[in-house]
Amino acid sequence: MRALTALAQPILLTLEPERAHDLAIRSLRTGLYPRAVTAPGSPLRTRCFGLTFPNPLGMAAGFDKNAEVPDALIDAGFGFAEVGTVTPRPQMGNPRPRVFRLMQDRAVINRLGFNNEGHEPVHRRLRRYTRNTAAKRIIGVNIGANKDSEDRIADYVLGIIRFADVASYLTINISSPNTPGLRALQGGEDLERLLSEAVTARDKAAQHRGHPIPLLLKIAPDLDGEGLQAVCAGVERCGIDGMIVSNTTLSRQGLRGRKMAEEEGGLSGAPLFERSTIMLARTYQLTGGRVPLIGVGGISSGADAWTKIRAGASLIQLYTGLIYGGFGLVEDILETLRSSLSSEGFGTIADAVGQDAGTWAARTAEPA
Numbered sequence: 185m186r187a188l189t190a191l192a193q194p195i196l197l198t199l200e201p202e203r204a205h206d207l208a209i210r211s212l213r214t215g216l217y218p219r220a221v222t223a224p225g226s227p228l229r230t231r232c233f234g235l236t237f238p239n240p241l242g243m244a245a246g247f248d249k250n251a252e253v254p255d256a257l258i259d260a261g262f263g264f265a266e267v268g269t270v271t272p273r274p275q276m277g278n279p280r281p282r283v284f285r286l287m288q289d290r291a292v293i294n295r296l297g298f299n300n301e302g303h304e305p306v307h308r309r310l311r312r313y314t315r316n317t318a319a320k321r322i323i324g325v326n327i328g329a330n331k332d333s334e335d336r337i338a339d340y341v342l343g344i345i346r347f348a349d350v351a352s353y354l355t356i357n358i359s360s361p362n363t364p365g366l367r368a369l370q371g372g373e374d375l376e377r378l379l380s381e382a383v384t385a386r387d388k389a390a391q392h393r394g395h396p397i398p399l400l401l402k403i404a405p406d407l408d409g410e411g412l413q414a415v416c417a418g419v420e421r422c423g424i425d426g427m428i429v430s431n432t433t434l435s436r437q438g439l440r441g442r443k444m445a446e447e448e449g450g451l452s453g454a455p456l457f458e459r460s461t462i463m464l465a466r467t468y469q470l471t472g473g474r475v476p477l478i479g480v481g482g483i484s485s486g487a488d489a490w491t492k493i494r495a496g497a498s499l500i501q502l503y504t505g506l507i508y509g510g511f512g513l514v515e516d517i518l519e520t521l522r523s524s525l526s527s528e529g530f531g532t533i534a535d536a537v538g539q540d541a542g543t544w545a546a547r548t549a550e551p552a
């Protein structure tokens with residue numbers, strides 16, 4: 185099966201990006217993907233936010249926006265899957281074309297604008313899924329606000345209440361560049377209000393469920409030093425359980441190809457790696473390693489994944505790397521993580537987290 189999917193990857197890359205994505209979702213739904221075998225007692229098992237992950241590599245938000253294939257993603261080797269972004273009401277997103285491949289840079293620019301089916305159908309699917317599966321699998325739900333919402337903070341609170349019974353963890357996504365004004369929630373009074381209302385909703389939901397539900401905040405890689413400091417202080421003050429660093433960037437620094445580079449939207453993939461890893465290491469330092477971090481941005485090899493962990497990530501996620509590398513990349517990354525642990529003398533992933541945070545935090549990224 186792995187050989188078959190390796191053959192399919194170059195074909196997918198010739199199709200219009202959203203068509204290729206639909207086909208990928210369809211093949212996952214119908215079982216056409218390689219199954220990974222996780223050995224029991226794997227050294228990659230890791231605990232974070234009170235949950236036990238079979239391995240630290242997750243599928244990032246945006247691939248399975250409507251929770252159609254979280255189980256297939258985990259079967260294919262991911263340690264966890266994050267579905268969404270989901271908004272209270274369904275949304276079409278921006279007009280097409282809105283996803284662009286930058287082949288030469290192994291990057292993508294997207295301005296999808298939170299296209300999704302809305303809370304109801306996604307919740308129904310997840311409830312069916314959690315009812316039907318005996319295995320304790322980790323599925324995060326990434327929540328957002330409708331573009332035309334009059335009270336965006338209320339949309340996040342609704343998302344927390346809605347998905348608390350089916351999500352292993354919840355992510356507040358205020359870092360998409362494709363919903364005008366959304367990133368403004370990353371600072372000032374709005375941030376304070378958002379975090380405190382979100383935490384209150386999380387605590388109420390947890391009381392109702394009888395166990396805690398981790399609440400994470402996903403941030404943009406384009407925050408300046410002061411902005412990042414304010415977010416980290418707010419996260420610790422309000423008791424947010426973890427952070428995801430980072431979403432896509434508005435920067436176009438370091439692109440080799442000019443084709444498509446002028447398209448509006450968020451850039452992901454290889455050119456985001458350095459910027460998001462610097463941000464990750466600074467977040468690790470600012471929070472003193474007390475807040476677990478998911479490192480995401482530009483991972484396209486096992487070496488990249490290991491670098492993120494050493495820079496401060498307790499868990500990692502990817503999306504664009506999969507577009508170019510296919511599902512074989514998942515097993516390649518896990519294999520490199522296993523061999524890096526052993527060759528560098530670490531017993532567990534947690535032992536390696538943040539070892540290089542100082543070096544990465546001292547590097548400078550070009551301004552966005």
Ligand SMILES: Cc1cc2nc3c(=O)[nH]c(=O)nc-3n(C[C@H](O)[C@H](O)[C@H](O)COP(=O)(O)O)c2cc1C
Pocket residue numbers: 244245246247249268269283292294296298326357360402430431432451452453454456480481482483501502503504505
């Ligand atoms: C096509 C596309 C759609 C995305 N949609 C979302 C989304 O709905 N919510 C979100 O939090 N992040 C979304 N992302 C961002 C990814 O989750 C990730 O943070 C970012 O792409 C950086 O990782 P990567 O370089 O491995 O792709 C999207 C990314 C891409 C490429």
